[in-house]
Amino acid sequence: MDRLDNALQQSLEDIVGPAHVHRDAETLAHYGRDWTRAIEPAPVAAVLPGSIGEVQAIVRLAVDTGLAIVPSGGRTGLSAGAVAAQGELVVALDRLDHIGDFSAVDRTVRCGAGVVTARLQAFAEEQGLFYPVDFASSGSSQIGGNIATNAGGIKVIRHGMTRDWVAGLKVVTGTGELLDLNRGLIKNNAGYDLRHLMIGSEGTLGLIVEATISLREPPGDLAVMVLGAPDMPSIMRVLDAFRGELQLHAFEFFSEDALARVIEHQGLQRPFETSCPYYALLEFAGGDDATLERAMALFESGVEGGWVLDGSISQSVAQARALWRLREDISETISRWTPYKNDISTRVSDVPAFLQEVESVVNANYPDFEIIWFGHIGDGNVHLNILKPDALPMAEFQARCGEVSRWVFEIVQRYGGSVSAEHGVGLLKKDYLLYTRSAAEIEIMRQIKRVFDPAGILNPGKIFDL
Numbered sequence: 250m251d252r253l254d255n256a257l258q259q260s261l262e263d264i265v266g267p268a269h270v271h272r273d274a275e276t277l278a279h280y281g282r283d284w285t286r287a288i289e290p291a292p293v294a295a296v297l298p299g300s301i302g303e304v305q306a307i308v309r310l311a312v313d314t315g316l317a318i319v320p321s322g323g324r325t326g327l328s329a330g331a332v333a334a335q336g337e338l339v340v341a342l343d344r345l346d347h348i349g350d351f352s353a354v355d356r357t358v359r360c361g362a363g364v365v366t367a368r369l370q371a372f373a374e375e376q377g378l379f380y381p382v383d384f385a386s387s388g389s390s391q392i393g394g395n396i397a398t399n400a401g402g403i404k405v406i407r408h409g410m411t412r413d414w415v416a417g418l419k420v421v422t423g424t425g426e427l428l429d430l431n432r433g434l435i436k437n438n439a440g441y442d443l444r445h446l447m448i449g450s451e452g453t454l455g456l457i458v459e460a461t462i463s464l465r466e467p468p469g470d471l472a473v474m475v476l477g478a479p480d481m482p483s484i485m486r487v488l489d490a491f492r493g494e495l496q497l498h499a500f501e502f503f504s505e506d507a508l509a510r511v512i513e514h515q516g517l518q519r520p521f522e523t524s525c526p527y528y529a530l531l532e533f534a535g536g537d538d539a540t541l542e543r544a545m546a547l548f549e550s551g552v553e554g555g556w557v558l559d560g561s562i563s564q565s566v567a568q569a570r571a572l573w574r575l576r577e578d579i580s581e582t583i584s585r586w587t588p589y590k591n592d593i594s595t596r597v598s599d600v601p602a603f604l605q606e607v608e609s610v611v612n613a614n615y616p617d618f619e620i621i622w623f624g625h626i627g628d629g630n631v632h633l634n635i636l637k638p639d640a641l642p643m644a645e646f647q648a649r650c651g652e653v654s655r656w657v658f659e660i661v662q663r664y665g666g667s668v669s670a671e672h673g674v675g676l677l678k679k680d681y682l683l684y685t686r687s688a689a690e691i692e693i694m695r696q697i698k699r700v701f702d703p704a705g706i707l708n709p710g711k712i713f714d715l
């Protein structure tokens with residue numbers, strides 16, 4: 250459907266009010282896409298419900314009229330999970346942005362789906378607590394979207410993924426029914442945990458409308474170190490050495506090419522003079538002298554052993570932030586080259602061999618492309634980005650990258666890794682799902698989808714085709 254007929258528009262306006270039904274091109278372009286830029290948005294309309302009841306009414310209307318829905322949060326996703334390219338109705342949860350019902354005893358807070366991650370983090374801090382899931386897009390990503398994609402980020406090595414912090418979930422299914430899942434319980438073995446089925450389902454099983462989020466005590470002082478290394482095995486050696494002696498809160502890596510782009514385009518300082526092929530960014534607990542001495546001793550033994558070339562450690566919160574920007578600003582910095590993205594993972598123990606294979610395939614096949622490596626290496630998750638040369642037409646670039654993608658995914662498959670470590674499948678990865686999930690698994694997923702969304706109206710075509 251490329252036009253919303255008058256009756257349907259009227260019904261939507263009756264549900265959410267005329268001010269919250271949008272049809273103009275600019276608003277549709279805004280709500281119709283996420284951070285993937287490869288697919289043009291073409292939603293039929295965007296609606297912003299103001300209550301859970303309104304979400305239910307929209308879903309029921311969609312069932313009656315056969316209108317497909319794309320649920321929409323902060324739209325910071327990178328797999329086109331929130332792209333409406335087929336005349337769908339975008340249901341943006343921005344207005345469900347209530348936060349409250351804080352329980353100091355349970356250490357939980359109730360959030361509407363539209364609460365922005367940074368606001369939840371600030372709320373937790375005001376209570377003397379901490380919400381530990383963090384990523385570069387915290388300022389615009391929303392809790393509902395984080396849950397729908399089981400967002401990971403930069404603290405997974407210490408605090409896990411979004412899944413680990415969802416104590417309760419309210420979801421509107423594809424029939425318009427409201428499920429109130431787990432209700433903040435710690436222990437609840439009474440049957441299947443549907444909450445976890447919803448987490449990471451990318452809007453294909455239900456619209457997440459509210460969540461009860463667990464908080465924890467603040468981490469205390471953290472120090473940040475950036476170390477330069479001669480090769481990837483040395484980065485893994487750093488991980489091994491530091492993990493054994495310090496409590497790591499983050500272990501990230503990036504290549505010299507990634508650092509060079511960030512420094513050039515964000516106007517940042519190099520962490521130290523020596524230019525190194527790879528860098529590790531470590532964050533660890535403890536600003537006390539004993540911990541810092543231990544870190545320095547590890548650094549020195551790395552230099553003696555040749556697996557560390559140089560390093561820098563934060564002496565203040567401001568310095569720690571500056572070091573973090575070297576890593577956190579990479580994705581945004583390189584977005585201007587419309588990069589081809591891979592978000593792949595394997596078990597941490599397999600990382601050195603896995604990376605060596607991926608690297609040799611990529612180097613052999615992309616000799617003329619600039620490759621930017623970075624990611625959450627402590628979680629076995631690398632982001633492989635390839636920058637489009639300015640002169641190369643987009644279609645040709647995508648075709649060439651798509652070809653090599655298959656070779657990369659064959660390696661992923663051999664290692665039992667994942668073709669999408671944290672960005673989800675959306676539209677971009679669905680052709681590759683079979684490299685990481687068996688045909689039997691995908692068939693079970695299809696059957697589950699039919700149970701929660703019998704009319705097939707929820708984010709159709711995302712993850713797999715029915």
Ligand SMILES: O=C(O)CC[C@@H](O)C(=O)O
Pocket residue numbers: 327385402577580581590591624632633634
């Ligand atoms: O742009 C990317 O490839 C990764 C984005 C994000 O997951 C990150 O780790 O910065």
Ligand SMILES: [Zn+2]
Pocket residue numbers: 402624625632671
């Ligand atoms: Zn990432």
